[in-house]
Amino acid sequence: MEQRERQDAPIGVFDSGLGGISVLRACADLLPQEDFLYFGDSANAPYGERSLEEVRALSMAAADRLLKQGVKALVVACNTATSSAIVLLRQTHPELPIIGIEPAVKPAAQGGSGSAVLVMATPLTIREDKYQKLAASFCDLADVISLPCPGLAERIEQGHFEDETLDAYLQDLFRPYRDRDVEYIVLGCTHYPFIRRAIAKNFGRPVTIIDGSQGTARQLRRQLQARGWLTQRTRPGTVTFQNSDPEKIALSKTLFLR
Numbered sequence: 001m002e003q004r005e006r007q008d009a010p011i012g013v014f015d016s017g018l019g020g021i022s023v024l025r026a027c028a029d030l031l032p033q034e035d036f037l038y039f040g041d042s043a044n045a046p047y048g049e050r051s052l053e054e055v056r057a058l059s060m061a062a063a064d065r066l067l068k069q070g071v072k073a074l075v076v077a078c079n080t081a082t083s084s085a086i087v088l089l090r091q092t093h094p095e096l097p098i099i100g101i102e103p104a105v106k107p108a109a110q111g112g113s114g115s116a117v118l119v120m121a122t123p124l125t126i127r128e129d130k131y132q133k134l135a136a137s138f139c140d141l142a143d144v145i146s147l148p149c150p151g152l153a154e155r156i157e158q159g160h161f162e163d164e165t166l167d168a169y170l171q172d173l174f175r176p177y178r179d180r181d182v183e184y185i186v187l188g189c190t191h192y193p194f195i196r197r198a199i200a201k202n203f204g205r206p207v208t209i210i211d212g213s214q215g216t217a218r219q220l221r222r223q224l225q226a227r228g229w230l231t232q233r234t235r236p237g238t239v240t241f242q243n244s245d246p247e248k249i250a251l252s253k254t255l256f257l258r
């Protein structure tokens with residue numbers, strides 16, 4: 001591919017479903033001239049309760065689908081797919097910049113005063129080695145509490161952003177941690193930023209809530225800049241949504257603009 005053609009190619013972003021739109025938003029805000037192609041695999045969500053092998057196969061298929069459409073970089077906008085499949089994706093496509101996302105444990109541990117950091121993520125992310133190593137590497141700085149949230153991404157995928165069933169779920173989830181000195185909540189699944197308000201409300205005490213989307217967007221820009229692959233166009237970029245469940249396209253657009 002010619003350099004110019006490469007610079008003007010779209011950036012592929014994928015997630016198990018709607019969650020990665022929170023990362024897409026951060027990327028599009030930082031790189032407003034770029035074109036983005038977003039693939040949500042809602043027909044196969046949630047990834048976080050599947051086996052490692054299944055998530056690897058689904059991630060490879062999502063990457064292939066975007067590569068066939070000529071993307072110049074791939075953002076794995078899913079903590080679960082990043083922890084399970086990013087090594088394999090990079091081995092398979094060594095020429096392609098592949099940017100993942102991981103729970104923002106580092107800024108939370110470094111920003112706090114040694115108290116607790118509560119990391120919310122899918123069961124598979126928390127089980128994986130990549131996360132376990134990350135959490136262990138900051139345990140001197142903070143009390144890192146790992147909180148698997150089975151069923152939560154699925155609720156969000158079904159459009160529960162703020163309602164009584166979600167409140168009841170979060171109340172039960174947080175109950176054991178109410179008396180702990182929690183300073184930060186890390187949203188370690190890209191679906192969770194869409195329920196940030198419900199999380200803050202149901203945690204019930206002042207807490208700083210962070211996610212990794214800005215860091216991923218900055219890493220994307222660094223990688224493209226280093227290769228000279230940023231677009232030189234000055235017109236506003238476009239965002240195209242694709243989904244393995246076509247009924248999710250309308251909600252995808254709404255979430256992006258929210």
Ligand code: DGL
Nearest residue numbers: 019046047048079080190
């Ligand atoms: N959004 C994904 C993540 O960041 C996973 C949600 C799921 O499909 O379980 O982990």
